[in-house]
Amino acid sequence: MTVEQNFEALDQFPVGMRVLAVDDDQTCLKILETLLHHCQYHVTTTNQAQKALELLRENKNKFDLVISDVDMPDMDGFKLLELVGLEMDLPVIMLSAHSDPKYVMKGVTHGACDYLLKPVRIEELKNIWQHVVRSRFDKNRGSNNGEKRDGSGNEGVGNSDQNNNGRVNRKRKDQYNEDEDEERDDNDDSSAQKKQRVVWTVELHKKFVAAVNQLGYEKAMPKKILDLMNVEKLTRENVASHLQKFRLYLKRISGVTNQQALMANSDLHFLQMNCSLNGLDGFHHRPIPVGPGQFHGGAAAMRPYPSNGILGRLNTPSGIGVRNLSSPPPGMFLQNQTDLGKFHHVSSLPLNHTDGGNILQGLPMPLEFDQLHQTNNNIRNMNNNNKSIAANSMAYPNFSTQQNSLISAPNNNNLLVLEGHPQASPSSFQGHQINKRLEHWPNAVSSSSTLPPPTAQNSHHDSLEWNNVSSSYSIPFCDSTTPGLDTTNPRAFCRNTDFDSNEQPGSFYDSLQMRQSGNYGPTTDVMLSSNSSKEGFVVGQQQKLQSGGFMSGDAGSLDDIVNSTMKQEQSQGDLSGGELGYGGFSSLRTCL
């Protein structure tokens, strides 16, 4: 049999590949062991699945491959297969005397890389190393793109093999390198295993914030945070990316309120922003039939945020915001450029809209906007108007100017021009608000078929919408899109009558929240509906707006909202008009 003559162990992959063989049948096990030896692998055998698991758990880096029989008395081979795949993420080969395709299928579906029939022949075993290479290759490619380096030269194989081996070797070497193990494991775990999207729920985020606070904002390191949080299945990577977003977020809103307040309130807001973005992502990518360049353009422009896993989620808010900016019609709350780091994108949006566009103060309700965008030409118009969808969920002062313009600009698009209320205290969770709002959106949307009178209504609507939006946003974003998230201060926009309290940035959310609950009536419906359907209300609203300018239909309901918002608006001061950017965005409510 052909064997490589060099026995330099590890570096001579596949020579020296470490195999764990499991079979309750002693005869077969012995034969298998010998066969594997003849392939020049390093073999460890056990006739008990439990023992095998122990060995593997002891040090998952000790083995490259597992070969296991199917029928074993102490544990089903498939079960072992699953466990190994999940826990250790090693390639597993099944072995059985059952040639029934059903078993083979079962093996494959449980994750086996291969299924061999007994009696095993040496020719088959000579090739099993490819599974190891393949799985490592995939892992590396997935996670360690930057880490690949050509491994030491391996003889007897082609260049590709060399590379593979190199990678494998590197991986193996790295395995012995404790420092990198964790990273790698994290990477591997995240890329090789089913990447579980980590949803940063409010609770989780709270824990995160608590950990950060405990460590000290400056000193907060992902690893430490992770340790403090002590959450299962959370990886350092998850925390790191979340931390990054969080930091950016804080920077954004830091101008508005003090850090502490932000930190305290930011949970929801942050989440909302993120959530909504995530949720909105869908919107973004939704083919925007509206076609208007604006929307799409905006959307496109706005879509800067990456939607990867958590980040994706987190970013969605920003994305949303961004979207809003560009295309979003009035309703969009785009975070101020300064907002949310991620939401930066927003800034890129054409804030220059004279009208300040849809400045979605607070959380951008991408969902809604997208919806709107898609359907409403108005929105497009709005875009023009709103451009600056400065979705400053958090009190973006700069919006005031825009807001004004926004407000004045009839939101034909029914965009929720959530003007960034300067006061909106975006920090807390505008997202929540929005989410909640969003929930109500559908209702609101329907009602807000007609845009409320531009100014008055707009403001109201805005707030309402905004509130709605916020609520709705939170929906997409956080899994915990529970109204309970009201903890964040909705921006003053919240058209909730309660808005008054929103004056303060921090309170914004609160007010929004309140609003949400209250006002959500018609406007919220709009938003909510949109949220729910993701296209629902916002778009619907838009539509309506388009036709009637403002949602006259909704006016009725909107009126309430408007009124409430108006009050708030007034209190908010700048919020008026511009912020809400309602202009008939009752549907837009998406405000934050």
Place this chain on the structure above:
Amino acid sequence: MQRQVALIKQSLFDQGYLDEQFMALEELQDDANPNFVEEVSALYFKDSARLINNIDQALERGSFDFNRLDSYMHQFKGSSTSIGANKVKAECTMFRDYCRAGNAEGCLRTFQQLKKEHSTLRKKLEHYFQLARQAGPKETARRPK
């Protein structure tokens, strides 16, 4: 001597007691593993004796738990296949067929047959190995002197 050994081996193959798998096992035998085949055979017989015992008991109980019997037999078949015990393997298959058919009578009959084959093979192999050992470890399998 070696010739004798070789002849015996040949006859085993010819009579269908052993199949190619046995040959493959022999190929695995080398300096590092001079008595590999013998060791494996010993293992096999030890294991299979245990299995046969289990099946015997199950059958004696009279409760024909076909599923259980089937799984025993599956195991038996697996090891027999690995070692190249041809005839034994064939009996295993038959037994399992009867099991699946729920044919208790057939199972019993087949099992008796299986036991017979099994012990025959065992004896023959023991004899074979004995001779082989006498003839000299390495050469027996490869080059009759």
